[in-house]
Structure formats: structure tokens, C-alpha cells
Amino acid sequence: MTTITQLSNQKLFNGQHIQFEHQSAVNNCLMTFSVYLPPQASEANKVPALYFLSGLTCTDENFSVKAGAQRFAAEHGIALIMPDTSPRGEAVPDDLDDDYAFGQGAGFYVNATQKPWNKNFNMYDYVVSELPKLIEENLPVNDIKSIFGHSMGGHGALVIALRNATTYRSVSAFSPVTNPIDSPWGQKAFLNYLGDHLASWQQYDSCELVNIATKHVPMLIDQGLDDQFLEEELQLENFIAATNRVNYPCQIRQHAGYNHSYFFINSFIEEHLAFHAKFLK
């Protein structure tokens, strides 16, 4: 059993909000993550898990304090698992120009193949394998799981669910990067992490992945129409076209007036928790 260290434990909606750190084998560094355990969770009553993947620059804390998700996790008896967005630390490489969209805080949920990134930037394996194993071994959480995310984390959630359709019961996203192969953020990250290999890029692009999907994961996407990143980086229309081409079922809702912030997440978080709760029972 791998060691995890509890950094803090705070009561919230009669459950526990706990921050942990541990030495990650796949990322070769100390990783921090947060978990919300609803009041229903106990060794005798393990609860299902809903993983939230955050966007650029975020740590495990942004969603923890800004999204208002724990209220509904407590209501539905679901554990929230909130990983960091990348490996971190002085021994971990970072963007030389401090670009917020690449390097630390911007792991893009891929397994890097290129030096120097490949030693630490393996967030795909971290989220899909290492973290769930750790959670299920150490906490009153069972192996029933769903996943969601915001922006870069919305991309991560869609990619991970599409590639692991038998593992995740449902997937949802707020304002996801849907077609990173075709977006400036995605192109810089993929070129550096994955090299100039289109086949590798396609493994991490939702618009590509729906083409080869053999099993459909229940899917919900919410997008604000006053989102400054919508046209250039998020490209929801590309994803709509891709899912229409292959008849991949996805509930996509576009909301006038909402921007890219946590205020948008807050406004619709109740419905995302209710969506996942249906499939996690």
C-alpha cells in the first residue's frame, strides 16, 4: 500500500474535505490532491467517486473552494476527487517563458514522450491508474467512478472517458478544449510533450476519439457563449460536428451571457452532480 500523508481535514456539509500529498511513481515527484468524503462514506459503506480535472494554472484548491460542488456531493453520497493539474516542484521542468498554458499547472492530462517532460508529465496515467488505486486502497471509496472537468480539464475528462469507456460511468465538462490538435494551447503542449507525431496527438483529441469510439459514455457539456476562449481554444462547434458525423450521443448546452469563470461552473454544478449521480448509483 502506498503512503499518503494527510495535510488538512476540514468539516464541510457534515463530510470531510481532506488534502493529501504522496510521492507519485508515474510523475516522479510529490503530488497533492484533495478529496471530499460525503457524510455517507464509511468503511462499511464505500461510496462512488467523481473525479474533477481542473483547468490551466489551477491546483487541487480552486475547484475545492470555488465550485460549490460539495453541497451536492453530500446530498448524493458521492466522493469528489480533485487532483492537481500537473507535476510540480523545483526538480520538475517548467516553461522558460512562464507561459500559463504550458509546463507546471498545464499538464494537459497526457503522458509525455519527449525530453525533458517525459520524466514527470504523465498526468494521463496518474489520473487513470495511479490516483484511483491510491484512493480505493486508502479511503472509503469504491471502484465505481465518473469524471468531469473544466477547460483543459474538460479536455482531460472527455479524452479519459472516451479512451476508457468501460471504466467511467459518465463524463461531463464545463467549457472544454475539445479539439486541442487545432488550438494554440493544445498545439504548443502537444508539440512539446508528444513531439511532431500526429498519431500521438490524435490519442488525446476528443474530436478524433469520438470517431473510433465503440462504446458510448453518457456525456454532458455546458458552454457559456460569452467565453473569451470559445472560438480559438475550445472550439465546441468542431466537437458538435464530430459527434454528429458518427452519431455519438452527447447532451450539449450553450448558455447565453456566461463566461469562462468559476461563476459559470457554480451556476450549473448542481445539474452536473445530479447527472453523474444517476449513473453512479
Add this chain to the structure above:
Amino acid sequence: MTTITQLSNQKLFNGQHIQFEHQSAVNNCLMTFSVYLPPQASEANKVPALYFLSGLTCTDENFSVKAGAQRFAAEHGIALIMPDTSPRGEAVPDDLDDDYAFGQGAGFYVNATQKPWNKNFNMYDYVVSELPKLIEENLPVNDIKSIFGHSMGGHGALVIALRNATTYRSVSAFSPVTNPIDSPWGQKAFLNYLGDHLASWQQYDSCELVNIATKHVPMLIDQGLDDQFLEEELQLENFIAATNRVNYPCQIRQHAGYNHSYFFINSFIEEHLAFHAKFLK
């Protein structure tokens, strides 16, 4: 009509979260505040206001992004008014040792009488007079109002409601400083802002003010019992004793396991909004 400048306007629960700045006459500096206008608010349908006073170190933003209050303000049709906790800026004096509990970020909702603080630190008049006038002149908000706050802001809310019992329909507090005359935070602030005059201090101490209250304001206080500041700074037991002595009615709830953080506020914010909504109709 005083000029207020809109810094941002974001959609949230179908209403608007707006940040403003303006030149404050009573504080002699630029002040920032945030307002949440629920979807019901319009010039033809002005809504009542609930003022939230924040705690030490906070700006108008902490409660805005962490408390989860807008969901219920939207539900009840109440505007939230979120002022800063003090005057700010390079021309405003600050604690020389950067004490988080005094100076900028720590106005304690008093009118300072001592130099150099008295030029800017007049948060009592700011919250009671200048800000409501500005709000009611410029926004679709009527003059029906209640007030609540956290920690130092819980002290501010109780003091302001007790001294203006005909102005505020109801008051509530999370983890308030109830007896600042007797607490280290309060003593440092009052000595510097008000000088060594007990009579001045008593005007800003809830335990003193209940003694001379002639009209009762409906009052709710929530306190976590794992709050690190409870014994030395908050001293709820002194307030319980004071209200019992004079039969001042107050609903006081003590909650095992909760600390001083916004997670505590989040866990009970729905009930505070419902409490005030009853009196703001």
C-alpha cells in the same frame, strides 16, 4: 449622484455579479465593492439588500467566490452587497509590522478618531451611510436591508445592527468577534483607532451594546466548535452571558467539528439567506 465605475460584470445564476470602484468621501480613497443582483432585480422591481461584512485580510472578493451565497440570493430575490474590509492604497496608513489583524484589511468597522487613522478608517460610516446611499441611487435596490458577516465582519454586523435597530430588518453572523474590548485583536485595533477611551470602545462592542438596546433585531449566530479563534478572540460565551443578562433574543447555534474557514460559511449559508429572506419580504 456620486460616480461609481463598473470594473467587471459576470453572469451568475441568471443574475449579475458586478464589481465597482468609487472615490469614498468618508474614507478619502478609492474603494472597491461587489454586488450580486439577482435575476428578479430591475428598475421596475427594486429588490432588498443583504450586506455582508468580511473578516480580517479579506477584500470584497473572498465572500464573492467562496461562500456560495449567490445561489440563494437568486432564489430569494435579494441583492448581496459586499464591501471591502478597510480603506486601501499607498496613501492610506498601514500597520508597520504588517500585522494581518490591524490596518489595511482590518478596519474593524469603526470610525477612527486617532491620527493617522482617522483620515481614512471610517468603515462604520462607510457601511451604514455612504455605501447604502450609493447602492440605492445607482442600482435596482430598495432601502429594505439586513446585514451579516464573518469573524471581524460578524462583529461589524452585530454592532451596526444593534446601533441601527430601525434600519436593519435582521442580522446574522458566522464566528463573530463578540467582545472586542476583551480580545487581543480588538484591543490593538481599538487602542490605535479610538485611543484609550473606554466609552468609545463600548460603542463598538456587541456585549456592551445589548445592554442598552431598546429594540430587538432578529439575530442568528453560527459558531464552529473546532474554531482556533473561538476562545481567545471570538468569545461567544461572553455574548451568550450578555444576551442572557438582559433577555436579548438571539438564536445561537454551536456546531461540533467545524473550523473558522469559508467551508463553515458554505455549510450554513443557505440557512442564513433563508433567515434574512423572511424579514426582507
